[in-house]
Structures are given as structure tokens and as C-alpha cells.
Amino acid sequence: GEDVExxxxxxxxxxxxxxxxxxxxxxxxxxxxWYKQEPGAGLQLxxxxxxxxxMKQDQRLTVLLNKKDKHLSxxxxxxxxxxxAIYFCAExxxxxGNMLTFGGGTRLMVKP
Amino acid sequence: GAVVSxxxxxxxxxxxxxxxxECRSLDFQATTMFWYRQFxxxxxxLMATSNEGxxxxxxxxxxKDKFLINHASLTLSTxxxxxxxPEDSSFYICSAGAVDGNTEAFFGQGTRLxxx
Numbered sequence: 461g462e463d464v465e466x467x468x469x470x471x472x473x474x475x476x477x478x479x480x481x482x483x484x485x486x487x488x489x490x491x492x493x494w495y496k497q498e499p500g501a502g503l504q505l506x507x508x509x510x511x512x513x514x515m516k517q518d519q520r521l522t523v524l525l526n527k528k529d530k531h532l533s534x535x536x537x538x539x540x541x542x543x544x545a546i547y548f549c550a551e552x553x554x555x556x557g558n559m560l561t562f563g564g565g566t567r568l569m570v571k572p
Numbered sequence: 573g574a575v576v577s578x579x580x581x582x583x584x585x586x587x588x589x590x591x592x593x594e595c596r597s598l599d600f601q602a603t604t605m606f607w608y609r610q611f612x613x614x615x616x617x618l619m620a621t622s623n624e625g626x627x628x629x630x631x632x633x634x635x636k637d638k639f640l641i642n643h644a645s646l647t648l649s650t651x652x653x654x655x656x657x658p659e660d661s662s663f664y665i666c667s668a669g670a671v672d673g674n675t676e677a678f679f680g681q682g683t684r685l686x687x688x
Contacts, residue, residue: 495679502578502665502681503616548615558669558677559606564615 482549578680595666
């Protein structure tokens with residue numbers, strides 16, 4: 461079965477870059493996603509990458525995908541206090557529609 | 573982007589009562605909606621897949637008689653927690669994707685259920 465893992469916690473200083481890592485086991489993943497969840501709120505899609513891509517950049521966000529190692533990362537440049545939240549990576553499989561398998565989430569704390 | 577509206581955002585109910593949570597796709601049609609449950613400080617776990625016009629598909633360990641799902645139209649799925657117990661207290665989130673095959677899943681804002 462599929463398994464998605466993330467480290468639990470990351471602390472950075474405001475202005476630094478944050479890198480959140482994620483590993484997955486299912487090589488048939490088609491899309492990989494990063495979601496942000498603020499306390500008590502739903503999920504906000506930050507970005508996603510198709511499995512045949514290596515990198516995707518969107519403003520302060522850079523997603524790197526190493527398909528060989530099944531490793532996904534999210535880099536947030538110039539991290540702000542408003543970036544403090546839980547970040548979930550998720551994968552979808554071919555023919556599974558929009559069903560996602562989530563990692564456990566990484567709590568990002570940004571110190572002023 | 574597409575919008576999925578989930579209602580209510582939070583609800584408190586007494587043990588033994590039932591609670592209905594609605595998930596609506598506001599500007600697109602969704603043949604499939606997904607219901608997830610999130611325990612405190614944990615990830616989201618898929619509970620069931622809601623299929624328009626047919627029975628829902630439940631994940632292993634999820635009681636279908638307790639968590640009733642109805643997907644009567646292409647824009648509405650409901651999750652009813654029947655005979656709620658305190659251990660049902662959780663954060664429930666739905667998601668939907670468009671029928672045109674767009675892979676992006678759009679999430680509702682979630683419902684925090686507290687059973688007292």
C-alpha cells in the first residue's frame with residue numbers, strides 16, 4: 461500500500477528559507493501536492509507537481525521531486541510568520557481520481 | 573479556483589444524537605467527493621468515497637451504518653454521523669474534483685464536531 465511520510469516539526473527564523481521534506485513509497489503516483497493548514501481551518505492547496513516533472517516554482521515556493529528516490533520537498537523562501545502552519549504532502553494515484561493519500565504533516569514554526 | 577463549501581463549520585451535539593454535514597461544489601459538478609477525518613495533531617485519513625447516484629465506498633474500519641453518506645446530486649454530498657459519541661469528535665473535511673477530469677482536488681473548510 462501507499463505510505464507518505466514527513467518529519468513532524470520544523471522551526472526557522474523569519475527571513476530564512478524553510479525546506480519541508482516528504483517521502484512516498486508508491487511509484488505509480490501521478491500528482492504530488494503540498495497543502496497548508498492553519499489552526500482550525502481546512503486545507504489550502506499551495507502547489508502541485510506532475511510526477512514527470514523535477515521542479516516547479518511559484519513565487520516563494522519551490523517544489524523539487526526526485527522520482528528515483530521518491531522524495532518531494534517544498535522550499536519556502538523568505539519565510540514569514542504568516543507561514544506558520546501545518547504542511548501536508550499528498551499523492552494521488554493513476555485512476556484514483558481526486559483521492560489523496562496524505563503524509564502526517566509537518567508543523568512549521570517561524571520565529572520572529 | 574473552484575469552491576467547495578462545507579457546512580456547518582463547527583457543531584456541538586449531545587451523545588446519541590445525529591449530525592449532518594453538507595459538502596457542496598459551488599461552481600462545478602463533482603461525480604465523486606471524498607470524506608476525510610482528522611484527529612487532533614494527526615493527518616487526514618480517508619473515510620469514504622462518495623459517488624453520485626450510487627452507494628459510497630468506505631475505507632476499512634469505517635462503519636458505514638454510523639457514517640451515512642448520501643450523494644444525491646452532482647453538487648451535494650452529505651455525511652451524517654449517527655448516534656454520535658464523544659469519540660466521534662473530530663475534524664471532518666470533504667473534497668471534490670470536477671467531472672472534467674481535472675486532477676486538482678478542492679477541499680471544503682472542514683467541520684469541527686464536538687460530541688458532549
